[in-house]
Each structure stands twice: as C-alpha cells, then as structure tokens.
Amino acid sequence: MTAQTGVILRTEHLSKHFGGLIAVDSLSISIHAGQIVGIIGPNGAGKTTAFNLISGVTVPTGGEIFLEDQCITSYPSHQVALLGLRRTFQEIHLFRGLTVLQNVKSAAYRQMTYSLRDAIAWSKKLREQEQAVIDQAMTLLERFGLAEFAMEPADSLPYGMQKRLEIVKAVVTFPKLLLLDEPAAGLNTQETIELMELICKIRDEMDMTVLIIEHSMEIIGGICDHVIVMNFGTKLAEGSWDEVHTNEEVIRCYLGVD
Numbered sequence: 001m002t003a004q005t006g007v008i009l010r011t012e013h014l015s016k017h018f019g020g021l022i023a024v025d026s027l028s029i030s031i032h033a034g035q036i037v038g039i040i041g042p043n044g045a046g047k048t049t050a051f052n053l054i055s056g057v058t059v060p061t062g063g064e065i066f067l068e069d070q071c072i073t074s075y076p077s078h079q080v081a082l083l084g085l086r087r088t089f090q091e092i093h094l095f096r097g098l099t100v101l102q103n104v105k106s107a108a109y110r111q112m113t114y115s116l117r118d119a120i121a122w123s124k125k126l127r128e129q130e131q132a133v134i135d136q137a138m139t140l141l142e143r144f145g146l147a148e149f150a151m152e153p154a155d156s157l158p159y160g161m162q163k164r165l166e167i168v169k170a171v172v173t174f175p176k177l178l179l180l181d182e183p184a185a186g187l188n189t190q191e192t193i194e195l196m197e198l199i200c201k202i203r204d205e206m207d208m209t210v211l212i213i214e215h216s217m218e219i220i221g222g223i224c225d226h227v228i229v230m231n232f233g234t235k236l237a238e239g240s241w242d243e244v245h246t247n248e249e250v251i252r253c254y255l256g257v258d
C-alpha cells in the first residue's frame with residue numbers, strides 16, 4: 001500500500017437526476033493521490049453515472065467536482081482529459097477498423113501541436129511529433145504485452161487483450177488520475193490476475209492514481225487500498241477491504257446478494 005498523500009479528486013454533494021430517477025444522490029467522496037480506490041455496489045447503484053459526471057461525459061444536476069484544487073464541475077470530457085483525468089468505459093470503445101497502434105495513436109494526438117499548415121506541408125515538425133507519438137505508443141504496447149499485435153486490426157484481438165488495449169489508450173497521455181469502469185468484466189481467471197498486475201504497475205511505475213469500479217471482489221480485495229460502497233446513488237460505506245467486507249449493511253445490501 002502506498003503512503004497517503006493529498007486529495008487528487010473530490011466530489012461534494014454530486015447529483016444526477018434523470019427526470020424523476022435519482023442516479024447519483026448527493027455523493028461526496030475524496031480520493032487520495034497514489035492510491036488504488038475501488039467503487040463497488042449493486043447494479044444500478046449509480047457507479048457508472050458517477051464516472052460519467054467526474055469525467056465530463058454527463059453534466060451534473062447538482063454538486064461540485066474538484067480535480068486537485070481546480071473546480072471541474074460541468075467541464076466537457078476533452079477539457080477534463082487535458083487536465084489529467086482519463087477513463088475507460090464499461091463497454092469496449094475501440095476503433096474497430098484501425099490497427100492496435102493506430103488506436104493508441106488516436107488517443108495520443110491531443111499532445112501534438114502542429115498546425116494545419118504543417119499537416120498540408122507534411123512538415124518536419126509534424127513528422128517529428130508523429131514519430132514521437134509512435135515511439136511512445138510502441139513503448140507502452142511493449143510494456144503491456146501488446147507490441148507484437150501493433151499492426152493487427154484491434155477487433156481481431158481476443159476480448160481480454162481488447163480490454164487491455166483500452167487501458168493503454170487511456171494511459172498514453174500519462175494522466176494523473178485513471179478511472180476504470182469494470183475492467184475485469186468478461187475476463188477469465190488468468191486474465192484477471194494479469195489485469196491486477198497491470199493496474200498495480202500503472203500506479204507504482206507510472207505514478208497514477210486509479211479509481212476502479214468492479215464487481216470482482218478478487219480485484220477489490222486484492223489490490224485496492226481503499227473501497228467506497230455505493231447504493232441508491234450515494235455512499236453507503238467506505239474503508240479498507242477488511243472494514244468494508246465485514247460491514248453488516250454492506251453485506252445486507254450488496255455482498256450478501258447472490
């Protein structure tokens with residue numbers, strides 16, 4: 001477990017109403033930098049909606065979101081990403097017609113600063129930046145065991161590798177905070193073990209804070225420093241896995257349910 005440092009993400013009374021349905025209900029959480037934090041809770045508890053609000057995919061109906069000290073409430077997702085927060089989605093979001101490398105490059109382009117004139121002239125500046133992005137993408141693909149598939153179409157990869165590629169795309173710009181929405185869904189036991197190693201590597205070697213929604217208690221209990229339990233759009237409990245999984249209310253609302 002990493003030493004606890006400052007708060008990197010904070011929500012205050014964050015809410016999202018869809019008509020009469022309250023998906024997120026006055027949710028206040030603090031995420032400490034350098035930790036792997038798990039979010040668990042029953043289906044429909046509002047976990048993904050909370051991620052959508054934090055990452056700027058959806059606009060809140062109430063409350064505030066702070067990334068470090070900056071208020072990012074209602075910022076669009078591209079702006080949130082530029083500030084160092086990236087996320088993956090519950091469903092795979094790859095460009096299916098593109099290769100593995102092209103997919104990673106597409107996620108890294110926001111780092112490039114060339115102009116339209118550079119693009120038309122295929123300038124030296126553009127070529128240098130293009131090469132730097134390719135090098136960076138290949139280094140990450142190597143690191144995450146996908147380099148040998150770099151020129152393969154992304155949709156030709158087995159499901160577990162496609163999930164891993166999604167994570168590579170999210171980390172290629174070296175965000176401070178990475179949000180993973182059910183990265184283990186559909187993975188087999190071996191792939192789940194590899195995923196746990198990969199998430200620890202991202203935190204330990206790439207210096208990122210990781211917030212992860214999961215139904216796999218193997219992952220939550222295995223790698224999370226801190227666990228937040230959601231139910232009916234709000235926080236039911238939080239603490240270490242040992243504290244949370246023995247909490248009677250958590251067992252009654254979530255863990256005890258088949």
Ligand SMILES: Nc1ncnc2c1ncn2[C@@H]1O[C@H](COP(=O)(O)OP(=O)(O)OP(=O)(O)O)[C@@H](O)[C@H]1O
Binds near residue numbers: 023044
């Ligand atoms: N765009 C939307 N319009 C209307 N209702 C929505 C919308 N998105 C989510 N909801 C509802 O909000 C509630 C919370 O959904 P959410 O997807 O956040 O749950 P979740 O905790 O991620 O569940 P799961 O574990 O099944 O992924 C659910 O009742 C869902 O039907």
Ligand SMILES: [Mg+2]
Binds near residue numbers: 047048049090
């Ligand atoms: Mg969800």
